[in-house]
Amino acid sequence: MINAGIVGASGYTGGELMRLLLNHPYVNIETATSRRLSGEAVSDTHKHLRGLVDIEFEDLSPEDIRGRCDVVFVAVPHGTAMNIVPELIDDNTKVIDLSADYRLKTSIFEKVYNMEHANPRDAVFGLVELHPEVKDESFVANPGCYPTGAILSAAPLAAAKLLKMAIFDSKSGITGAGINPTMASHYPNMAENVQAYKLTTHRHREEILQELNRLDNAFTDVNFTPHVVPSIRGILTTAHLFTKEKMSLEDVREFYHEFYKDKPFVRVVDDIPSLSAVRGSNFCDIGFEVDANTGRIVVVSAIDNLVKGASGQAIQNMNLMCGFDETTGLRIAATSP
Amino acid sequence: MINAGIVGASGYTGGELMRLLLNHPYVNIETATSRRLSGEAVSDTHKHLRGLVDIEFEDLSPEDIRGRCDVVFVAVPHGTAMNIVPELIDDNTKVIDLSADYRLKTSIFEKVYNMEHANPRDAVFGLVELHPEVKDESFVANPGCYPTGAILSAAPLAAAKLLKMAIFDSKSGITGAGINPTMASHYPNMAENVQAYKLTTHRHREEILQELNRLDNAFTDVNFTPHVVPSIRGILTTAHLFTKEKMSLEDVREFYHEFYKDKPFVRVVDDIPSLSAVRGSNFCDIGFEVDANTGRIVVVSAIDNLVKGASGQAIQNMNLMCGFDETTGLRIAATSP
Amino acid sequence: MINAGIVGASGYTGGELMRLLLNHPYVNIETATSRRLSGEAVSDTHKHLRGLVDIEFEDLSPEDIRGRCDVVFVAVPHGTAMNIVPELIDDNTKVIDLSADYRLKTSIFEKVYNMEHANPRDAVFGLVELHPEVKDESFVANPGCYPTGAILSAAPLAAAKLLKMAIFDSKSGITGAGINPTMASHYPNMAENVQAYKLTTHRHREEILQELNRLDNAFTDVNFTPHVVPSIRGILTTAHLFTKEKMSLEDVREFYHEFYKDKPFVRVVDDIPSLSAVRGSNFCDIGFEVDANTGRIVVVSAIDNLVKGASGQAIQNMNLMCGFDETTGLRIAATSP
Amino acid sequence: MINAGIVGASGYTGGELMRLLLNHPYVNIETATSRRLSGEAVSDTHKHLRGLVDIEFEDLSPEDIRGRCDVVFVAVPHGTAMNIVPELIDDNTKVIDLSADYRLKTSIFEKVYNMEHANPRDAVFGLVELHPEVKDESFVANPGCYPTGAILSAAPLAAAKLLKMAIFDSKSGITGAGINPTMASHYPNMAENVQAYKLTTHRHREEILQELNRLDNAFTDVNFTPHVVPSIRGILTTAHLFTKEKMSLEDVREFYHEFYKDKPFVRVVDDIPSLSAVRGSNFCDIGFEVDANTGRIVVVSAIDNLVKGASGQAIQNMNLMCGFDETTGLRIAATSP
Incomplete structure (x- = not known):
């Protein structure tokens, strides 16, 4: 048994971490x-945790948490995480940061988030499917929700250096915007509606770009447009991918199956x-078609933004960092329908 | 490890049984x-089970299943269950029937369901909170979804023989109507809508009546009206209860807390x-108020119709019948929000 | 052509008044x-009014508006309306108040709303179907949304002095809570959910009581419990009615058809x-059944809370007060599905 | 007053035609x-038409209808329309066909719909904003729902011969699939979900291609992927447009404003x-951004699939064909929220 702490546990990702950790055989929510x-x-x-989680929120110093x-x-x-993270890490405490503070190279972060970074530090981008080195780390930056679905939808072709251009058109549930009510999340505005936003300027583009570019350093033509749809959870990403040369459906299928063959949470x-x-659930489902007219490859990926897109993926990282099997406590089926 | 079979596994309750049994440490889905x-x-x-349940549907004789x-x-x-159940039960095989065939006294069943019962047989009504004798049974009739929430909302007062009249106004998610599309479940008809149905004639009234009457054989004034609301899952029952004499909120609270104090799945x-x-989740949440104007007690109960109202409760029954702890594999938090 | 003003036009009822008045042949939105x-x-x-309503919000004194x-x-x-209304009314200006300030007798209002009334004044309760005298008035208090559906569901039996007890179990869309986001209206909380509230203490009970009591001064046993459901608009009220003596379905039907035979916006x-x-739309649909077991009459009424429950009814009042046909500009079909 | 007939009036577009025609001052639903x-x-x-439309469905020969x-x-x-349309048209009867039978060139139609055309005939593609010649026609092919939103989102740039490539990623409400229940429209499947379909093969691509190609005969690189989202009505199209040379936001804006300046139902x-x-409502709202990173122009268009995407547009066609003002009976605001 290990002891886990959740810093900033009042939001959706905090609630979800507890929901999932309750199901983990080796973790105590400390x-x-x-x-x-x-x-x-x-x-x-988190009223759904009544009878299951009996602790109170605490206000602790990083050092108390670490202890x-x-x-x-x-x-x-x-912007807040960067002031806490460095004080949490030590030889005996592993840290997974769900914020954006350590996902990007510092210089990019500072430009995209328009702020100075208080405590720059290198971190592995905790998309386990692309970064198995997570298992040797004591600090991991957990990926953003949109980037998780987008990167996984294009990675096999990027890794093969086949991509020329990509447009990620994502449809997200509204929990991505957090637990606090806003005009956008107001039921009369969100129900029966679709709202595109930040058509060309969403910060998550930079994470997508960084990771695909890491797979193919010549590939940079990345376009991203997010939407919110009337769903509590989930992100469906429709990736319109253009390759240097036209590919057959069979070839595409082979690349994806090969790339994800040992990845327990990606279902092609x-x-x-x-x-x-x-x-x-913590799964990312991926399917695709090839456009006979134009050669475009359309890849569709589906994740739960709060699980594979946040808390589940964080636990997947924890499993590897702590030496557990990657799937421990996470082999749960979707609540479907 | 025990081996479990699911007869008629293509519907929602079948899918849900598998989702939940995957989380059960002592059960193999045979x-x-x-x-x-x-x-x-x-x-x-059941696409959410991809990668988790790798078997195919089989067409087996009762005797093969039993074996x-x-x-x-x-x-x-x-109407179908009654032809299978008797052939499934033997000394080594326990059976939980999720259909309506064995919940009511045979004479009542035949009248309410307007058919002759092919194989009458006594069965315990598997609402564990009221029927702890389940643990000694090898055959249990799993309660209906509406009755589960309705009975639990009124049982403490019925058991104390305080009730004079009850109106159960229930609001159900649409999965209660099954996996096959109908005009009622057509998204354009169901979304943004509320549809009352069988205002005075729903068959589940008889289960509610039977069980409350068992607690207080003088109490028979039971009224029930169901509605479907735009929700996939869940039943919220608003019980408008009238007692022989007016009660204070404190008294009501005490009855409920006392009645449910050792029941792990009822949260007052x-x-x-x-x-x-x-x-x-398998929880039933219960809250209440007393109407200062009229003495009416309003009790609100909430369940997931597919879990506590069907498959979860069936596993709760199984746990007791098989000698496991009642909560084994069922201490899962709601997927919330 | 007459000139209409809307005081406090930034909310849902303001937007809805404009949507509907655009369709009125004799009214200019001044x-x-x-x-x-x-x-x-x-x-x-009100983005749906782009290209249709080209004015700006103004900040006017009551006297400028009146002029x-x-x-x-x-x-x-x-609480705000009471400070404006008296200054708006004069010989040439008719006023319809959509707030609660003038619906109840002053003494009741002060008790229920827990405030002193700054400017008490008698007003007709503008439920046209019960108060045809609206046509002679220059000031009308527009009914609350829940009371509209509840009163219409029980009025024929109350008027016939047949009622003994009534329970109104109402299910409302979330626009009833207004245009500003709250935890209750947050999409992740509201979607796929049903939330009962003020189980026994909602203020609208007093309007229902007052008006049914006006029809039958011996009838006072009124119970009301509201719920919000995942719908933008609409209130479905399930009225559980108990009469002094049991009635047949035919008798019930006759009472309702007779009572509403000349009411263009009530469809039995x-x-x-x-x-x-x-x-x-401005319609109130009403249907019913009689419970063969208990004699309970279940009446279901459906309205759009923003139309018949607010702005449409206000225009219906205006039509009569201004000498137009009651249905002018309001014979619009529901946007269905 | 003119007399209008609706052939095949039991579906959503039939119901919607009646809802809208009720509001038309010069049309009788014959x-x-x-x-x-x-x-x-x-x-x-069509229960929302109770009290408003008092006729019965008839089974009439084309010639009776025509008469x-x-x-x-x-x-x-x-496939059905083509057998009726030719018999309906005569000197005194104008026809608007809402089916796909006459939208495409016959050879294209036969290939795309995989059937022989029983009665080929030229028809104007009734997208009024591009085809003002509708006013001189007695037969018009009403555009498909997806093509309406997609074509309008790209037409100004196509007309200026600036487009190089276009990807239309559309999100549709489920009424587009019709009034009959299917697995896709089953509430438990559709709610809280997003479902992409026919990723590269939807027939509406051909309408989009045909009309954009008509504006710029060198432009053929058209990609289209549809999705259904949990909404009863509406299509939001996100058009990812690539121009031959990069454009500024100001330039884009000017093209759109200029192109639509006299079009009463397009709101830029x-x-x-x-x-x-x-x-x-019958409006098509259009907004856009230019991607500073890649030069991509993202245009978002929003329509109601049953109104501007079907029945409203059909009435807009009728207005012009019959000599009425284009907006007659159609200047109705959206039912919003």
Whole structure:
């Protein structure tokens, strides 16, 4: 048994970490921190945890957390994590940061997030399927939700240096915007609606670009447009991919199956993935077609933004970092329908 | 490890049994039968089980099922179950029937379902919170979804012989109507809508009546009206209860806490339950208020119709029948939000 | 042509008044006021009115409004309306108040809303079907959304002095809570959920009681419990009615048809009403059944809370107050599906 | 007053034609035909029309229809319309065909729909914004829903011969699939989900191609991928457009404003359109951004698939063909929220 702490546990990713860790045979939820809710029962905020998680939020110093935990999940906003993370890491405490603070190269981060980085530090980008070296790390930057689905949809072709241009058109559930109500998340605005936003300027493009570019340093033509759809959870990414030369469906299929053959949470399917089959689970489903008219390859990936796109992936990272089997506690089926 | 079989596994309760049994440490899913889909992969129908359940549907005789399974869940329609159940039960095979065929006294069943019962037999009504004798049974009739939430909302007062009249106004997710599309389940008809149906004639009234009447044989004034709401899962029951004499909120609270104090899946809460906090889980949340104007007691119960209202409760029954702890494999948090 | 003003036009009822008045052949939208948004285009807030309503919000004194308008709709919160209404009414200006300030007898209002009334004044309760005298008034208090559906569901039996007890179990779309985001209206909380609230203490009970009591001064046993359901618009009320003596379905039907025979916006139907068929329209659909077991009469009424439950009904009042045909500009079909 | 007939009036487009025509000052709904429902009240199927449309479905020969109607809307499936249309058209009867049978050049139609055309005939493609010659026609082929939103999103740049490549990623409400329930429209499958389909092979691509190619005969690189989202109505199209040379946002804006300056149903907006603001209305909202990284132009268009994408556009065609003002009966605001 190891002890886990969750810093900033009052939001959706915090709640989801606890939901999933309850199912993990080797982890004890040692502490869940929240400055604002300190002293209140965790299950007053996360009512689905009533009867299951009986602790109160605490307001702890990084050093107290470090002292009590073998692994710490940092689930605070970007710009805040960078002030906590360095104090959490030591020889006995592994850290997984769910914020954006350590995903990008510092110079890129500073430009994209328009702020100076208080504590630059190298971190592995914790997309396990592309970064098996996670298992040797004590600090990992957990990927963004959109990048997870987008990168996985294009990685096999990028790794083969076949890509010329990519457009990622993503459709996300509204939990991606957080636990606090906004005009965008107001039911009368969100229900029965589709809302595109940041058509050309979403920061997650940089994560997608960085990781695909790492697979093929000549490939940089990355386009990304996000939308919110009337769904609580999930991101469906429709990747419109253009390769240097036209490919057959059989060739595409072979690349994907080969690339993901030992990846337990990527399911390459013969039909078209949808959110329903991954809801609440850590799977990424991937399917595709080749456009006979134009040669375009359309890849569709589906994830749960709170699981594979955040908390589940964080636990997947933890498993490797702590020497557990990658799937421990995560072989749960989607809550479907 | 015991071997479990699911008869009629192509529907929602079948899928849900498998989702939950995957999480059970002592159960192997030995077979999933479907006459219609025999030979097809289970995960072609239940796509969320891809990579987790690798068997095919089989078309087996009751005796073959019996031979291979220690416990069998029967998830076929009412009127069909009665022809299978008797052949499944033997000294080594326990059976949980999720259909309506054995929930009611035979004479009532025949009247309410307007058919002759092919194989009458006594069965315990598997609402564990009221029927702890389940643990000694080898055959249990799993309760209906509406009755589960309705009975649990009124049982403490019925058991104390305080009830005079009850109106159960239930709001159900549409999965209660099954996996096959109908006009009622057509998204343009169901979304943004509320549809009351069988305002005074739903068959589940008889289960509610039978069980409350068992607690208080003088109490028979039971009214039930179901509605479908735009939700995939869940049943919220608003029980408008009238007692012989007015009661204080404190008294009501005490009855409920006392009645459910050792029941791990009933959470008596201080606020008002909602579907979100039980989605995908086996919990029944119960809250209440007393009407200062009229003395009416309003009790609200929330369950997931496919879990506590069907497959989860069936596994809860199995746990007791097979000598496991009641909560084994079922202490899972709701997929919330 | 008459000139209409809308005071407090930035909310849902303001937007809806404009949507509907655009369709009225004899009304010009002269002004839409909002202190907060003064100077901004109305269609920046109500984007569906782009290209149709080209005015800006104004911040006007009551006397300026009165000077420019023949009829004024007051769509500000309760407690605020009472300070504006008296200054708006004069010989040439008719006023319809959509707030709660003048619906109840002053003494009741002060108790229920827990505030002193700044400007008590008698007003007709503008439920046209029960108050045809609206046509002679220059000031009308527009009914609350829940009371509209609840009162219409029980009025024929109350008027016949047949009622003994009534329980109104209402299911409302979330626009009833207004245009500003809250935890309750946050899509992840509202979608796939049902939330009961104020189980026994909602203020609208007093409106229902007052009006049914006006029809039968011996009838006071009124119970009301509201819920929000995942729908933008609409209120479905399930009225569980108990009469002094049991009634046949035929008798019930006759009472309802007779009572509503000349009411153009009440449709007594043979099946069970639902929100879909009234969405966006001014209709109230009513259906019913009699419980053979208990004598309970279940009446279901469906309205659009923003139309018949607010802005449409206000225009219906305006039509009568201004001498137009009751249906002018309101014979629009629901946007269905 | 003119008399209108609707052939095949039992589906969604038939219901919507009636909803909208009720609001048209110069049109009488003379007949609504349905072979299957002949003799039944129209409002038994379209319950929102109760009290508004009092006719029964009829089963009439084309010649009877022709004899009674000045204008006929054909709302039957593709492959069926071609057998009716030719018999409906004469000197006194104008016909608008909502099916796909006459939208494409015959040779293309036969290839794409994989059938022989029984009665080839030239027809104007009734996208009024591109085909003002509609006003001189007595027969018009009403555009498909997806093509309407896609073509309008790209037409200004195609007309200026600036386009090099286009990807249309469309998100549609489920009414596009019709009034009959299917697995795809089953609420548990559709709610909280996004389902891409026919990733590269949807027939509507050919309409988009044909019309953009008509504007620029050198432009043929058209890609189209449709999705269904949990919405009853609406199509949001995200057009990823690539021009021969990079363009500034100002230039793009000017092209769109200029192109649509006299088009009453296209609103070029400064923000990002969404389904909510067009629901139930005949508007097409269009907004855009230019990608500073790649030069990609992202255009977002929003329509109601049943109105501007079908029945509303058909009435817009009728207005012009019959000499009415283009906007007659169609200046209705969206039912929003």
